[in-house]
Amino acid sequence: MELTNKNFPALKNDRLLRAALGKEVDKVPVWVMRQAGRYLPEFQAVRAKHDFFTVCRTPELACEVTLQPLRRYPHLDASIIFSDILVIPQALGMTVEMHPGLGPVFPNPLKDPSEIDNLQEENAVSRLDYVGKAITLTRHKIEGKVPLIGFTGAPFTLMGYMIEGGGSKTMAKTKEWLEKYSNEVHKLLAMLSRVIVDYLVMQVESGAQLLQVFESSADHLPRELFKEFSAPYLKTIRSEVKRKLEAKQLEQVPMTVFAKGGGHSLDVQAGLGYETLGLDWTVDPIEARKIVGDNITLQGNLDPQDLYKKPEEIRSMTINMVRKFGKHRYIANLGHGITPQTPLESMTVFTEAVHEAV
Numbered sequence: 357m358e359l360t361n362k363n364f365p366a367l368k369n370d371r372l373l374r375a376a377l378g379k380e381v382d383k384v385p386v387w388v389m390r391q392a393g394r395y396l397p398e399f400q401a402v403r404a405k406h407d408f409f410t411v412c413r414t415p416e417l418a419c420e421v422t423l424q425p426l427r428r429y430p431h432l433d434a435s436i437i438f439s440d441i442l443v444i445p446q447a448l449g450m451t452v453e454m455h456p457g458l459g460p461v462f463p464n465p466l467k468d469p470s471e472i473d474n475l476q477e478e479n480a481v482s483r484l485d486y487v488g489k490a491i492t493l494t495r496h497k498i499e500g501k502v503p504l505i506g507f508t509g510a511p512f513t514l515m516g517y518m519i520e521g522g523g524s525k526t527m528a529k530t531k532e533w534l535e536k537y538s539n540e541v542h543k544l545l546a547m548l549s550r551v552i553v554d555y556l557v558m559q560v561e562s563g564a565q566l567l568q569v570f571e572s573s574a575d576h577l578p579r580e581l582f583k584e585f586s587a588p589y590l591k592t593i594r595s596e597v598k599r600k601l602e603a604k605q606l607e608q609v610p611m612t613v614f615a616k617g618g619g620h621s622l623d624v625q626a627g628l629g630y631e632t633l634g635l636d637w638t639v640d641p642i643e644a645r646k647i648v649g650d651n652i653t654l655q656g657n658l659d660p661q662d663l664y665k666k667p668e669e670i671r672s673m674t675i676n677m678v679r680k681f682g683k684h685r686y687i688a689n690l691g692h693g694i695t696p697q698t699p700l701e702s703m704t705v706f707t708e709a710v711h712e713a714v
């Protein structure tokens with residue numbers, strides 16, 4: 357049988373989707389940001405043979421790496437497609453390399469706003485069709501065990517990488533742009549938003565069952581700048597994805613926004629139209645619930661560093677966290693991505709403890 361986006365196996369575990377939509381669940385669903393990655397020896401084995409972006413661009417490899425954590429950790433209630441947020445700048449014509457030990461490097465970052473016009477918005481999403489192919493293949497190979505999450509970087513986070521040329525502790529250049537070139541910045545953020553919307557719709561068409569938007573660099577923005585340079589675009593992305601899915605007669609999917617360091621504007625985030633808000637570990641679950649109200653799902657938020665503690669301690673911290681969030685409208689996760697040296701057993705303890713709790 358041909359593996360198309362029309363004949364997927366039926367979903368057997370829908371806890372994640374139920375929690376995102378505010379329906380009752382038998383157990384709290386759990387998954388982990390960056391669950392398919394550097395801490396897994398089986399991932400390292402794939403990476404020893406293939407360059408990072410080759411894995412992203414080869415559906416069979418991306419599918420294999422997506423499935424790896426599910427084989428090792430049977431308690432996981434979701435998978436997230438293996439890719440990276442930086443495939444969008446690549447599709448716009450920028451070169452991005454992944455340097456081991458250093459992270460992403462753009463040899464030619466945006467030097468000034470006149471270079472925005474060189475970015476190739478037209479057909480950008482068709483240059484990302486390999487992500488769609490990886491999603492469709494993975495939906496089949498998962499055999500309905502858990503839902504498949506699609507994702508993107510948010511406009512501000514992507515712009516930051518495009519200007520800085522890689523990760524940055526200070527975001528000095530980006531902050532200079534916000535100050536000096538705010539009109540051009542808004543033009544770039546709007547362009548990125550258009551590409552992101554079509555990219556997310558393509559992911560749903562290919563088989564993604566929930567979408568997460570990573571605003572990983574929100575920690576550089578104070579509330580007022582978050583309201584100007586992040587929130588409006590996040591809101592447009594949510595409403596435009598909904599509108600375009602409807603226009604294409606595709607099924608609606610729940611969406612999550614994760615603004616790392618955005619604890620200062622949870623009230624703003626609650627108004628963006630997303631079903632789920634991701635929280636980093638600096639946010640108190642009970643305070644967050646008070647701010648956002650009862651009609652939104654919360655996701656998070658154990659400090660990834662806590663996975664370096666002893667199993668018994670991880671277990672009790674996890675159970676404590678789940679009790680604070682409660683069983684309703686909650687998806688257990690870490691407060692950011694899992695880090696490379698995390699002991700493999702910690703993930704077992706964490707995922708098991710979530711299902712034991714409540």
Ligand SMILES: Cc1c2[nH]c(c1CCC(=O)O)Cc1[nH]c(c(CCC(=O)O)c1C)Cc1[nH]c(c(CCC(=O)O)c1C)Cc1[nH]c(c(C)c1CCC(=O)O)C2
Pocket residue numbers: 388389390391392393394403408436437438439440441442454455456457458459460507523570572616692693
């Ligand atoms: C900011 C960001 C990036 N990429 C991503 C974000 C947002 C999430 C976050 O805030 O952590 C998102 C991402 N990147 C990757 C995934 C795969 C799916 C998963 O979560 O399991 C996802 C969802 C694979 C990856 N992306 C990367 C790796 C490791 C690269 C390698 O194998 O050499 C993986 C597995 C590399 C990457 N990619 C990026 C950085 C900064 C780095 C280097 C640091 C790091 O490794 O964590 C950009």
